[in-house]
Amino acid sequence: MIKNGTRLQSQVCDTQVIVVKAAESLDDLRCGGQPMVAVGSSTSGDVAPDPDFAGGTAMGKRYVDDGGAEVLVTKAGTGSLSVGVIALVIKEAKPLPASD
Template sequence: MKAGTKLKSAVCDTEVMVIKLGPGSIECGGAPMVEERTGDKGVPDPAFAAGTKMGKRYSDAAASFELLCVKPGAGSLSIDGVACQLKDAKPLPSSD
């Protein structure tokens, strides 16, 4: 896998674009994300069912991963079982 890869959740409608990639497994709803969804969707783990927001970036605590949500869903993103955080927008410089 490399930056620019599009991943889909196996348990909900969430789809993400990998912006920055580190070591570990990208998960959504408690299940590993896949490049191509096969078969029926499962059910998100209640511990990872906070949902995702379209157009928002998510990263892990070490900032080794950055994911851009391109389609929202019911599952929340995690790396190796540790929940990702919504990344804050960078403030724009003032234009005096």
């Protein structure tokens, strides 16, 4: 199982992430439709991203799934993050309390 602090990279683009909150769902974490690998792992480089998962990632944004998993993008890329075929969504910022 993937643990908090694990650094992963895409096989199809420049995207890199750090796991902030681990969950079992991250065992199938993908970018561009392809499984993510540990940073520093060799990638084939000739794998093309799935057009359905080519929406890109934004640097510094946290992406979450319904299972409580959360990853932080440390390097943006052209592939979209997903768990299996279910796309991750950008975590919304918590609104600050009003200062009267």
